[in-house]
Amino acid sequence: MADVEAERRSAASMGPVIVHCSAGLGRTGCFIATTIGCRQLQLEGVVDVLSITCQLRADRGGMIQTGEQYEFVHHALSLFEARLSTETGP
Structure with a gap:
């Protein structure tokens, strides 16, 4: 994710990042959920993985397909x- 964000920032245009796995649900959902969660942690100091997953599934049914993928996002x-x-210290 850091590599994708660094590339996006250095690109000539700041367009959206397009992510897609074979079905566009499992690995894609993990990447998007993790990106959203990292942003929430940076801005708010807390993250709600269930809320993120529910919103992704409302937007596109089936995002984050397995329990293992959900656990991966948490991890x-x-x-x-x-x-x-x-990085921020005590």
Whole structure:
């Protein structure tokens, strides 16, 4: 995600990032949910993975297809939150 964001910022135009896996649901949903969650953590200091997932599924049914993918999003956001904590310090 950091590589995609860095590339987006350095591009000549700041258009949207387009993400798509084979069905556009599982891995795509994980990437989008993690991106949204990271932004929430940066701006608000908290994240609501269930709310993000519900909104994604309202927009496109079936996003984040498996329990393992949902757990992955939680884990990725946990790692990102830990990184934010070390960068900002106590």
